[in-house]
Amino acid sequence: MPHFAKPPAGSWTQHYPELGTAPVDYTDSVDPAFYELEKVAIFRRSWLNVGRVEKLPRTGSYFTRELAVLDTSLIIVKGADGKIRAFHNVCRHRGNKLVWNDFPGEESAGVCRQFTCKYHAWRYDLTGKLTFIQQEGEFFGVDKDQYGLKEVACDVWEGFIFINLEPAESLTEYLGDLAKGIEGYPFHEMTSVYTYRAEVGSNWKLFIDAFAEFYHAPVLHHKQAVKNEAEKLVGYGFEALHYELSSPHSMVSSWGGMAPPKDPSMVKPIERALRSGLFGPWDRPAIEGLDPLPPSINPSRSPSWGTDSFEFFPNFTLLFWAPGWYLTYNYWPTAVDRHLFEANLYFVPARSARERLAQELATVTFKEYALQDGNTLEATQSMLASRVVSEFPLNDQEILLRHLHKVVADRVKEYTDAAAR
Amino acid sequence: MTEAVLPADFSDLEPFAATWCLATEAERYARRMASTMAELEAFYQAGFPRIGEALGYCDKFPLDGLPDDAHHLLQLVHSLIMVAMCVEIWHQPNVIDGADAVLDRVAEPLP
Numbered sequence: 464m465p466h467f468a469k470p471p472a473g474s475w476t477q478h479y480p481e482l483g484t485a486p487v488d489y490t491d492s493v494d495p496a497f498y499e500l501e502k503v504a505i506f507r508r509s510w511l512n513v514g515r516v517e518k519l520p521r522t523g524s525y526f527t528r529e530l531a532v533l534d535t536s537l538i539i540v541k542g543a544d545g546k547i548r549a550f551h552n553v554c555r556h557r558g559n560k561l562v563w564n565d566f567p568g569e570e571s572a573g574v575c576r577q578f579t580c581k582y583h584a585w586r587y588d589l590t591g592k593l594t595f596i597q598q599e600g601e602f603f604g605v606d607k608d609q610y611g612l613k614e615v616a617c618d619v620w621e622g623f624i625f626i627n628l629e630p631a632e633s634l635t636e637y638l639g640d641l642a643k644g645i646e647g648y649p650f651h652e653m654t655s656v657y658t659y660r661a662e663v664g665s666n667w668k669l670f671i672d673a674f675a676e677f678y679h680a681p682v683l684h685h686k687q688a689v690k691n692e693a694e695k696l697v698g699y700g701f702e703a704l705h706y707e708l709s710s711p712h713s714m715v716s717s718w719g720g721m722a723p724p725k726d727p728s729m730v731k732p733i734e735r736a737l738r739s740g741l742f743g744p745w746d747r748p749a750i751e752g753l754d755p756l757p758p759s760i761n762p763s764r765s766p767s768w769g770t771d772s773f774e775f776f777p778n779f780t781l782l783f784w785a786p787g788w789y790l791t792y793n794y795w796p797t798a799v800d801r802h803l804f805e806a807n808l809y810f811v812p813a814r815s816a817r818e819r820l821a822q823e824l825a826t827v828t829f830k831e832y833a834l835q836d837g838n839t840l841e842a843t844q845s846m847l848a849s850r851v852v853s854e855f856p857l858n859d860q861e862i863l864l865r866h867l868h869k870v871v872a873d874r875v876k877e878y879t880d881a882a883a884r
Numbered sequence: 885m886t887e888a889v890l891p892a893d894f895s896d897l898e899p900f901a902a903t904w905c906l907a908t909e910a911e912r913y914a915r916r917m918a919s920t921m922a923e924l925e926a927f928y929q930a931g932f933p934r935i936g937e938a939l940g941y942c943d944k945f946p947l948d949g950l951p952d953d954a955h956h957l958l959q960l961v962h963s964l965i966m967v968a969m970c971v972e973i974w975h976q977p978n979v980i981d982g983a984d985a986v987l988d989r990v991a992e993p994l995p
């Protein structure tokens with residue numbers, strides 16, 4: 464007996480008939496040649512989130528990103544005009560990496576007035592213009608205007624910084640209606656950030672798969688809950704409130720996130736003591752913009768709404784919790800069977816020790832769950848790589864996975880078809 | 885006897901201060917993983933009942949202007965959160981079904 468209504472087509476998946484209902488081929492997660500195609504067909508021509516504006520508070524604030532999937536390193540910097548720009552991190556003289564601290568392969572951040580190459584002291588201003596050549600007279604008529612840093616398209620949506628090596632459309636066109644319906648969420652109030660990173664021995668899509676369905680939650684995570692609650696959850700299984708595809712992007716809207724819980728005995732003692740848990744602090748922050756929420760969030764306007772997870776193609780997840788905080792996940796491929804996972808949890812800055820500890824409990828609990836989510840990935844990768852089985856039946860609550868793998872396949876096919884012409 | 889680092893009202897927790905007054909999650913997680921369940925239980929049993937009073941003490945001060953003793957107490961409650969996961973649900977230092985998964989906290993607002 465379903466707990467929540469599905470579309471008239473009978474299922475969420477059939478509501479989007481282009482998806483089909485056949486088993487899904489996971490060769491896309493183990494084939495090195497396919498990964499090389501993903502790099503050019505998807506990552507080089509998609510808008511990719513590389514951070515938030517709060518990381519660049521002042522003129523000259525910068526950070527670098529080491530992006531193996533783009534075979535490059537980028538500098539993201541705020542200019543005196545307030546504009547955020549992105550450049551390939553390469554000196555135009557002889558190709559030295561321009562900005563790094565102790566080790567050239569590690570990301571760095573800071574504030575500067577200009578960039579000076581460690582090798583021969585060539586200098587570039589914050590707009591990428593070459594301003595100084597050491598012993599300029601030794602060169603043979605180098606026109607400094609022709610030797611600025613190589614710029615990369617960079618734009619900002621709701622405080623999120625995106626870059627695109629080969630943009631075919633603007634950032635807002637790319638993000639589309641789903642993102643439009645999120646605008647106005649008080650991201651700017653939620654500036655207290657907890658950042659996690661992990662190197663994961665799996666294809667990037669497998670971790671998105673793990674977070675984009677909650678079918679696993681009552682099973683994999685059942686030991687996280689107190690016993691009675693865990694049994695109840697496994698008995699219910701999982702059904703989302705709502706799914707929405709706005710290709711290439713998608714979202715799932717879910718119940719849960721009762722904070723405070725209806726029955727305090729159903730949560731752990733530490734949660735009662737600190738009035739917080741996985742879903743976030745029970746006491747909502749006193750800020751504007753959470754009620755009413757923008758239209759894309761809790762789209763079914765369900766009173767039992769708890770969380771929405773938006774998958775912005777290809778590798779950026781934006782997840783909202785009802786109690787007034789949000790997370791982002793970025794999945795950065797480094798090889799067909801490896802990626803760097805980054806999670807950021809954003810809260811309204813705590814005003815008291817009590818509020819700080821409520822946020823800490825939510826954050827620590829998040830990690831306990833993510834460790835369980837993460838442990839399945841390397842084992843899955845190794846078994847997919849055996850290629851004993853390559854097609855897998857996905858259920859209706861796994862529609863976002865089906866959609867992700869289809870969009871990836873479609874984009875790669877478009878690219879290879881165009882290249883063949 | 886080393887010098888007290890916690891507020892006088894929390895002298896019963898002083899034996900845990902040297903081990904558990906830690907500034908970052910990375911240190912707290914490492915300490916948790918390097919501890920026995922007996923050590924984690926002992927800290928939890930002593931510290932958990934005092935959380936309410938600890939919040940009351942710390943909240944007498946602004947978060948960005950905590951005196952040293954309150955700052956240490958706040959760090960100790962941060963560690964109690966870490967330990968509570970093991971004592972209340974896992975009954976072991978590691979996450980059940982976490983295998984060898986790793987997730988490093990690399991930035992955080994510091995208590």
